[in-house]
Amino acid sequence: MASVFCFNNVIFRGVRNFRGNTFYAFKTVNTQIRNSSSAVNKSNNSYEYDLVVIGGGSGGLSAAKEATNLGAKVAVLDYVTPSPRGSKWGLGGTCVNVGCIPKKLMHQAALLGEAVKDAQSYGWQFPDAENISHSWDALRDAVQGHVKSVNWVTRVELRDKKVEYINGVGVFKDPFTVQTVTKQGERLLTAKYFLIAVGGRPRYPDIPGAIEYGISSDDIFSLPNEPGKTLVVGAGYIGLECAGFLRGLGYDATIMVRSVVLRGFDQQMAEVIAAEMQDKGVKFLHKCLPKAVEKLDDGKLKVTWVNAQKEEFNDVFDTVLFAIGRRALTRELDLAKAGVKVAGDGEKIDAVNEQTNVPHIYAVGDVLYKKPELTPVAIHAGRLLARRLFGDSTVNMDYENVATTVFSPLEYGCVGLSEEAATEKYGADNLEIYHGYYKPTEFFIPQRNISHCYLKVVALREGDQKVLGMHFIGPNAGEIIQGFAAAIKLNLTVQVLMNTVGIHPTIAEEFTRINVTKRSGKDPNPASCCS
Structure with missing residues (x-):
């Protein structure tokens, strides 16, 4: 299948091979190709790299490492512009440095403070319990120490996998060339494929x-x-x-x-x-x-x-x-010089199977329009993309039914549709909403507040009642919702859920015991821990 497009007086003609890869030949129209001093000869379709990844976050790194596993020559460009307050960090992107990982560590620190209080109810004795205090400096240093260790491990992993890491900002000069400036000076990088994975900033x-x-x-x-x-x-x-x-x-x-x-x-x-x-x-x-x-x-x-x-x-x-909110860092890339279009919001890229309107330029992660802004999504999409480009795979990323968790003090995990989204898509009369409150065993002795421990299953009303969404508020919500996410991928039904024997006493088993619907008007509170 051939594709043709013209950009800056250059005609690009692409042909897909049996692997679904697109190879380009091109010629100039009334002009000469600039940057003729480049180390590669574009007219011979000889590029310096098979893949250049712009952005050293989770999605870009996963694609880069998978591509090298499949024999591709890969370079990763990554540079962190300091925040207005001067904060900067190392390789690994938002998740590792200023997102999921440090957030979860600080969330854990807060949970431990609550656990210390609970421990006294369980018989643990702290002679100086009234004088227990927390040190922000100690926590910050511990978190930053871990982050820096991950930065180092990431650098070593790229070296071991023979991915070239370039600490510089990537800017498009034309559809097949990216310019960067490092401490060693200016470089022009050409590649068969480019992957935009620059993420966003607050x-x-x-x-x-x-x-x-x-x-x-x-x-x-x-x-x-x-x-x-x-x-x-x-x-x-x-x-x-x-x-x-x-x-x-x-x-x-x-x-x-x-x-x-x-x-x-x-x-x-x-x-x-x-x-x-x-x-x-x-x-x-x-x-x-x-x-x-x-x-x-x-x-x-x-x-x-x-x-x-x-x-x-x-x-x-x-x-x-x-x-x-966060903005995608696409404006800094000079996308117009590559011919890449952005969506109506002026920032994000509306790609199909991660492919932009320029066939050899792809994007993953938070720069994608109307896709989940979640680290595991970027990682999986990047890995699958590399397999399609350099392997024999035809598997595309499935952005539906992606589980996530809000690490609030009492965590909220969910997968699938919200009640509002399901109502809009299927109509309220076609839904059955199961819900219930529950009592975590761990809360009994410390007499912690259980009034907000709640879960909900959104399902179709007819037949075996296919599950459309699951929502859980309580301890370890992320660990609990992960397994049910796999079940929803396999078309979980309420009938199957109710016929599943729960592990007792756990809070995950509450999903297998759910039987009260909102429509019934019955009390969703449990009569006892084993009801």
């Missing part, structure tokens, strides 16, 4: 003082000083997770909510999470927008905001953390 609101005095998730995990009284602007999963572990570590935490909590997630579950966090001491400012951040003489930050009624308020904080 947004800041366009208000006075936001960039000058605020921080983001790029900064919180390496913050040199204790965060103290913190305002988190934004109620997505990053905002909730940061406020949750800060409160768990003993700091005053407030979340400013523009519209709704956890937009895009099941809203009933989101309300339960917000209520549970409030019980833990996190404050919420609903329907509010920040207007300005001002630094006072004592170094504290005065924040002014307005509510839905346009009433103005202010308060003083030690730290202001913005978690209002």
Whole structure:
């Protein structure tokens, strides 16, 4: 199958081989090819690399390593522009450095603080229990120590797999050439294929003082000083997770909510999470927008905001953390010079099976339009793409029914459709919503609050009732929902779920005992731990 396109007076003619790979020959029209001094001869279709990956995060690295396993010659370009506060980090991308990994470690630190309190109820004796305190400096240093070790291991792994790592920013010069500037000078890299995997960085609101005095998730995990009284602007999963572990570590935490909590997630579950966090001491400012951040003489930050009624308020904080979303780093790539189009939002790339409108240029991860912004998604998509380009595979990434977890103090794990999305797609009359509250055994003796331990199964009403979505709020939610994600991939039904024998006493077994529907109006609370 042939494809032809013209760019900058150059005609590219591509032909797919039996593996689905596209090979290009091209000629100029009334012009000469620039950069003729390049180390390769483009007209002979001889490229320096088989694959150049722009971005050293999870998705790009997984594609690079898999491609080398399949015999390809690969280079990875990666450079971290410091945050407005000067934070920077090593190879590995957002997840390793300023995302999933440090977040989970700090979440674990907060859970351990709660566990220390529970331990006394179980008979553990702490003579100085009243004097137990937490050190931000010790936690930060431990987290950063682990992150740096992962950076090093990643560098070594690339070297062992013979992936060339280039610490530089990649910018397109034409559809087959990327320019980078390193400490050694300027380089031009040509490749048969390019993979855009640059991810994104946090947004800041366009208000006075936001960039000058605020921080983001790029900064919180390496913050040199204790965060103290913190305002988190934004109620997505990053905002909730940061406020949750800060409160768990003993700091005053407030979340400013523009519209709704956890937009895009099941809203009933989101309300339960917000209520549970409030019980833990996190404050919420609903329907509010920040207007300005001002630094006072004592170094504290005065924040002014307005509510839905346009009433103005202010308060003083030690730290202001913005978690209002992230932007894809595509503008920095000069995509127009490669002919790559972006989606209607002006930032993300609307690719089909990771392939952009330029056939030999691909994209994975957070730069993709309307795809889950999750590390495992980027990793899997990158690996599958490499197998299609350099192996005999024809397997494409399946972006449906991807499980995820919000690491709030009481975790929320989900897979599949929310109740709202299922209603919109199938209609309320065609759905059966099973739900129930439950009592974690671990909560009994410490008499911890169980009022927010809740789960829901969204299913079709007819036949064996195919499961469309599963939602769980409780301890270890991520570990629990992972197995059910595989079951949903295999078309799990409510009948199968109810015929599955649970492991007792666990909280995962609650899904196998669920039998109350919202439509029935019955009490979803359990009569006992074994009911």
